[in-house]
Amino acid sequence: MSQIRVEQLLAEHTPALRNFFGARCRDDELTGELLQEVAARLVTAAPRLSLNGNARGYLFRVAANVWHDHLRRDLVRRRASVALEASAATTADPADAPLLERELRTAIGAAVAALPPAQREVVELRREFGITFQEIADRLDRPLGTVLTQMHAALARISAALESYR
């Protein structure tokens, strides 16, 4: 994929990407940074890319990964700042990041284990197989609305666990 094609692709989809990030972070400055990150990843990957008519899909997958990475770093950073406030230390140790990530995973894992069985079933099917909610509904023989409500309730509990984790 040529440099010109990369620029064209970015120019064509920047409004949609801005929308994508804007809805998620609601911060213009951060949206700009995340867009730059998408552009950087696209330029890096361009020489070995061959997009057969699915350029938009690829671009949004990159954007989703950039957002995911940002949010994950943010979760750990928030935890680090809380830990820093709690301790008398004056500087954050970057070596703590893997430890904090493990702590986060443990907290989420415990929250999932504590979910009611019906909610956990939906969460596990989504996690293990990555199937759509409609497919989960079909598999569990439940209405789609019920599955969505159960997933929503599960995420609310996980969100509460994240709050207490922070």
Next chain:
Amino acid sequence: MIHPSEDTLLLLAYGELAVEQAAELESHVAGCETCGVVFARLERARVALDDVSRAVPRRRLDWAAVALAVAAVLAVVLLMGPRPTPDRASHWAPTTMSPTAGYMTGGRAMLDIDAQLTQLEQGWGRSYGRP
């Protein structure tokens, strides 16, 4: 625009809406404080959950590696481990010579050698004794 339902926001977070519908919703969420708060909470929980899921296969792999290592150690122990104690009488190999050491440690092998030496000596004695 009417606020989207929480189920719709959930489908948006998991990328299960049509492109046009997703774009329309994202425009709304970007400018709506109420939906933005709900969506941000959903996204944080979703990403945290995805992250745990990504970590699971690696943990399984670690256990597989541990199991393989244990199996390898066991195999080595079984192959190189204790062998039957050799029969001292049949496998004795002297390293130092001593007149009595053979009788003390050599057992039957040394006794056989001693008997042959005695026969030779007797033979030599008879030839040397002849006039």
